[in-house]
Amino acid sequence: MIDIDAVRAGIPALANSVYLNTGTFGPLPTVAADEIRRAYSEVERLGTFSPPIFAEMELQGFEAVRGQVAALLGASPAEVALTRNVTDGINIVLHGIDWQAGDEVILTDQEHPAGTVPWLALAQRAGVVLRWLELSLDSDAVMRRFEALLTPKTRLAQLSHVSCLTGFRLPVGRLCATARQAGVLTLIDGAHAEGQFSVDFQTLGCDFYAACGHKWLLGPQGVGMVAIRRELVEMLRPLWLGWDVQQSYDRGERRYQLQTTAARFEQSTRPWPLYLAFGKSIDFVTRVGLDKIETRVQALRSRFVAALSNLPGVTVLSPVAGARGTGLITARVEGWSCEALQERLWKRHRVITNIIREFNALRFSIAFFTTEAELELALDAINLAVRGESPKIDT
Numbered sequence: 001m002i003d004i005d006a007v008r009a010g011i012p013a014l015a016n017s018v019y020l021n022t023g024t025f026g027p028l029p030t031v032a033a034d035e036i037r038r039a040y041s042e043v044e045r046l047g048t049f050s051p052p053i054f055a056e057m058e059l060q061g062f063e064a065v066r067g068q069v070a071a072l073l074g075a076s077p078a079e080v081a082l083t084r085n086v087t088d089g090i091n092i093v094l095h096g097i098d099w100q101a102g103d104e105v106i107l108t109d110q111e112h113p114a115g116t117v118p119w120l121a122l123a124q125r126a127g128v129v130l131r132w133l134e135l136s137l138d139s140d141a142v143m144r145r146f147e148a149l150l151t152p153k154t155r156l157a158q159l160s161h162v163s164c165l166t167g168f169r170l171p172v173g174r175l176c177a178t179a180r181q182a183g184v185l186t187l188i189d190g191a192h193a194e195g196q197f198s199v200d201f202q203t204l205g206c207d208f209y210a211a212c213g214h215k216w217l218l219g220p221q222g223v224g225m226v227a228i229r230r231e232l233v234e235m236l237r238p239l240w241l242g243w244d245v246q247q248s249y250d251r252g253e254r255r256y257q258l259q260t261t262a263a264r265f266e267q268s269t270r271p272w273p274l275y276l277a278f279g280k281s282i283d284f285v286t287r288v289g290l291d292k293i294e295t296r297v298q299a300l301r302s303r304f305v306a307a308l309s310n311l312p313g314v315t316v317l318s319p320v321a322g323a324r325g326t327g328l329i330t331a332r333v334e335g336w337s338c339e340a341l342q343e344r345l346w347k348r349h350r351v352i353t354n355i356i357r358e359f360n361a362l363r364f365s366i367a368f369f370t371t372e373a374e375l376e377l378a379l380d381a382i383n384l385a386v387r388g389e390s391p392k393i394d395t
């Protein structure tokens with residue numbers, strides 16, 4: 001059992017709203033905010049490049065967080081680069097491959113713009129052909145469509161672990177196994193997986209796994225990660241290069257030696273205190289336990305989805321039951337534009353949600369710290385909107 005009161009006491013933002021938007025940005029726990037304050041106070045007190053600061057933050061601290069991220073992902077530290085966000089991870093992979101015109105890349109039709117815009121630009125620039133995998137809530141149908149898209153020219157498939165539009169948890173293990181059999185690389189966007197359930201990079205069988213710290217892991221904005229399968233680290237070409245703490249550079253000979261680990265994808269000056277704080281957020285989440293988190297969120301979401309589906313005029317676009325559902329629940333309310341409903345929930349009920357504009361729907365994020373009472377309140381708020389108000393449709 002999770003001690004919900006203790007957990008909530010550690011996340012002050014929860015006292016000020018019904019926070020159902022962890023899928024966009026998770027609320028920051030006090031331990032992480034304290035670490036940011038502590039680290040910057042030390043920087044202020046001692047000077048940015050004083051030996052203790054350098055040793056604590058840039059060397060030991062950052063590497064310790066790399067170790068935490070590696071443990072979280074089930075990867076080795078040599079396979080992990082600490083980035084700023086998911087976008088960084090996607091671009092590291094995309095720009096690291098030597099593309100030929102006519103190479104094919106499969107993307108789901110529900111990738112976040114962070115995972116489509118770079119590919120659209122690559123298609124335009126390098127003649128890479130994009131093939132779109134249509135998602136639905138049916139894993140077997142997704143598998144069949146994926147198999148049908150594979151051709152001898154397919155080089156890579158980018159797949160969200162969890163769709164940001166519906167919260168559907170893709171059968172990523174099966175997709176990666178099929179891709180690998182066909183000699184196709186796989187890049188998983190784990191933005192909505194990390195912190196919602198356990199992820200094991202090795203058993204998942206993907207080649208690259210990109211994620212961020214600022215959603216379900218409750219880290220500060222500006223920290224992320226990418227795991228790169230060990231054999232591929234030196235095959236992937238780093239596009240952005242610079243100085244790094246352990247890279248060697250011979251000024252006389254004008255030669256440099258890149259690191260042989262995934263750290264070669266990290267460059268130059270970084271906001272080290274934020275990574276230290278990220279380490280505290282990871283501790284906070286993993287102390288609760290990812291298995292317990294998954295179990296609790298499954299129970300909360302099942303009841304919420306069932307109740308939501310029963311409201312008149314509400315269409316749930318997320319999986320209704322079963323393990324393919326996650327804490328992201330998307331629903332459309334008849335007669336309401338998503339913007340107007342989002343604003344009303346915030347202004348009248350202090351319920352924070354996000355919108356999925358393409359479906360004219362609201363997205364509710366249920367996290368392990370969400371309570372039954374909060375979900376009841378959100379349901380009542382939607383019910384009131386459905387029944388009590390004249391329809392508001394933005395024209």
Ligand SMILES: Cc1ncc(COP(=O)(O)O)c(C=O)c1O
Binds near residue numbers: 086088
């Ligand atoms: C599935 C998915 N991928 C990528 C992103 C972009 O994340 P970042 O800002 O960390 O690059 C988001 C953001 O919401 C997302 O939902």
